[in-house]
Amino acid sequence: MRSVTEYLWFETKTPREFVNITAPVRSIVKGARIQEGLVLVSSMHITSAVYVNDAEPGLLRDISEWADRLAPPEHPYHHHETGESNGHAHLKNLLLGHQVVLPVTRGDLDLGPWEQVYYAEFDGQRRKRVIVKVLGE
Amino acid sequence: MRSVTEYLWFETKTPREFVNITAPVRSIVKGARIQEGLVLVSSMHITSAVYVNDAEPGLLRDISEWADRLAPPEHPYHHHETGESNGHAHLKNLLLGHQVVLPVTRGDLDLGPWEQVYYAEFDGQRRKRVIVKVLGE
Amino acid sequence: MRSVTEYLWFETKTPREFVNITAPVRSIVKGARIQEGLVLVSSMHITSAVYVNDAEPGLLRDISEWADRLAPPEHPYHHHETGESNGHAHLKNLLLGHQVVLPVTRGDLDLGPWEQVYYAEFDGQRRKRVIVKVLGE
Numbered sequence: 001m002r003s004v005t006e007y008l009w010f011e012t013k014t015p016r017e018f019v020n021i022t023a024p025v026r027s028i029v030k031g032a033r034i035q036e037g038l039v040l041v042s043s044m045h046i047t048s049a050v051y052v053n054d055a056e057p058g059l060l061r062d063i064s065e066w067a068d069r070l071a072p073p074e075h076p077y078h079h080h081e082t083g084e085s086n087g088h089a090h091l092k093n094l095l096l097g098h099q100v101v102l103p104v105t106r107g108d109l110d111l112g113p114w115e116q117v118y119y120a121e122f123d124g125q126r127r128k129r130v131i132v133k134v135l136g137e
Numbered sequence: 138m139r140s141v142t143e144y145l146w147f148e149t150k151t152p153r154e155f156v157n158i159t160a161p162v163r164s165i166v167k168g169a170r171i172q173e174g175l176v177l178v179s180s181m182h183i184t185s186a187v188y189v190n191d192a193e194p195g196l197l198r199d200i201s202e203w204a205d206r207l208a209p210p211e212h213p214y215h216h217h218e219t220g221e222s223n224g225h226a227h228l229k230n231l232l233l234g235h236q237v238v239l240p241v242t243r244g245d246l247d248l249g250p251w252e253q254v255y256y257a258e259f260d261g262q263r264r265k266r267v268i269v270k271v272l273g274e
Numbered sequence: 275m276r277s278v279t280e281y282l283w284f285e286t287k288t289p290r291e292f293v294n295i296t297a298p299v300r301s302i303v304k305g306a307r308i309q310e311g312l313v314l315v316s317s318m319h320i321t322s323a324v325y326v327n328d329a330e331p332g333l334l335r336d337i338s339e340w341a342d343r344l345a346p347p348e349h350p351y352h353h354h355e356t357g358e359s360n361g362h363a364h365l366k367n368l369l370l371g372h373q374v375v376l377p378v379t380r381g382d383l384d385l386g387p388w389e390q391v392y393y394a395e396f397d398g399q400r401r402k403r404v405i406v407k408v409l410g411e
Contacts, residue, residue, distance in 0.1 A: 001138045001275045001410070001411045002186065003310040003311065003410065003411070004378065005310070005379055005384070007158075007191045025408065034214065036140040036142070036272075037272065038175070038177060038270065038272055038312070040312055040377055042375070042376075042377065043386075044385065044386025044387075044389060045339050045386050045388070045389075046326065046327045046328050046386075046388050046389060051193050052235055053227055053230065053231060054227060056216055056219060057215075058214070058215030058216040058217075058218050058219060059214075059215070059216040059224070059227055060232055061215045062214045062216050062224055062227070062228070063227075063228070064216050064229065066208065066228050070207060070344060077332070077333075077336045078253065078331075078332030078333070078335045078336050079330060079332045079333040079336050080332075081332050082330060082332060087188065087256065087333070087336055090327055090328060090333055090337075091336070091337070091340050092338070094325060094327060094337065094369070094370055094371075095231070095232070095369070096231055097231070097234060097371060098326055098374075099374065099375065100236065101177055101179070101236065101238055101375055102179075103142070103177055103268050103270045105142055105270070109266060110142070110270075111181065112180075112181030112182050112183070113181075114182070114183050115181060115182075115183060123387065123398055129386065131384060133312065133377045133379070133384075135272070135310075135312055135409070136138070136272065136309065136411065137138045137140070138275045156391060160376070173277040173409075174277065174409065175312070175314060175407065175409055186381060188334050189320065189372055190364055190367060191320050191321045191354060191364060193353055194352075195351070195352030195353040195354075195355050195356060196351075196352070196353040196361070198352045198360055198362055199353050199364070199365070199383070200353045200364075200365070203345065203365050207344060208334025209372060232368070233367070233368055234368070234371060237372075237373065238314055238373065238375055239315070239316075240279070240314055240316065240405050240407045242279055242407075247279070247317050247407075248318065249317075249320075249403065250318075250319075251319070251320050252319075252320060256374060272301065273275070273277065273409065274275045274277070
């Protein structure tokens with residue numbers, strides 16, 4: 001069994017940003033020289049998400065607006081009594097999920113035709129990390 | 138380490154369908170001759186979901202209606218400006234999740250008493266795939 | 275490849291409870307003597323969730339109230355025609371997710387600064403299990 005662990009760093013310029021990370025994840029997988037295995041792609045922060053879906057720009061707006069409808073930023077969250085203002089971002093991490101596990105087959109990501117891996121930042125403008133861990137042989 | 142990769146194909150007769158895939162996944166696991174490991178079951182499409190829950194028919198209707206309340210088909214999604222009409226199905230993929238990782242113990246799926254694996258199609262009537270990848274020893 | 279499988283048992287005193295299970299999961303990982311790998315932490319029941327987020331008490335209330343807004347207990351679920359009354363708990367399992375996969379690096383959980391693993395019970399007062407399965411080398 002082989003394993004390779006790398007970290008992707010983000011410091012978005014705006015509070016909210018959707019970053020397509022398919023290419024860097026694929027590049028880590030190819031560099032790992034693992035033919036068959038799994039790769040975990042997981043946000044190490046609880047106010048951003050990692051998910052798989054389409055790269056269509058209209059859909060990215062839909063996902064962002066949908067997350068706002070289900071977890072509105074302006075809601076008076078108890079969490080804000082600590083001085084924080086990012087309650088909604090915690091809930092969006094839970095709504096969209098903070099991680100995915102992708103299959104590695106014949107040395108490459110084994111994705112469907114429209115599957116793209118996204119890092120969704122909901123409380124940005126600070127340094128944050130995603131762990132990419134490949135396991136296999 | 139051993140690994141086995143198979144694909145389940147679906148072409149549902151209706152746009153929406155909930156398919157219990159516990160038996161085919163179990164059969165792949167048993168055929169893999171892996172005693173201890175993990176199996177990834179992941180939709181390769183971004184308008185269908187893979188989740189674990191109960192097989193009770195009333196609950197299946199509840200899940201479908203709940204997903205419609207949280208991601209209504211008739212909403213004017215930006216994604217529809219591309220000519221698509223399946224915006225809601227993308228959001229349901231995110232709501233229910235597109236994958237599960239199941240434990241393999243003593244050569245079999247290690248599930249709780251009511252855990253069943255479901256493929257939930259929200260934009261069907263076309264050929265779609267689920268990857269089943271078993272890793273272990 | 276090595277693997278270690280353990281089960282955490284819960285019997286909460288109230289129907290709803292959020293239990294921080296980071297310490298017991300970490301202890302299983304350290305006991306597994308696996309340096310590099312993945313650990314699956316997965317509820318074996320379909321009315322409780324396993325998720326990663328912050329341990330801040332206000333946020334725990336926010337998550338609980340948010341889950342009630344999106345999946346209200348008092349809704350007339352079809353599932354209740356079977357005599358059950360826990361329809362909302364099934365949906366909360368889907369909303370928050372029933373499992374996480376955590377990275378193991380240098381023999382320890384590889385978590386971000388605020389990441390805590392939670393078992394969220396929505397239909398308690400009975401014996402329930404979470405499987406913790408560590409895979410690696």
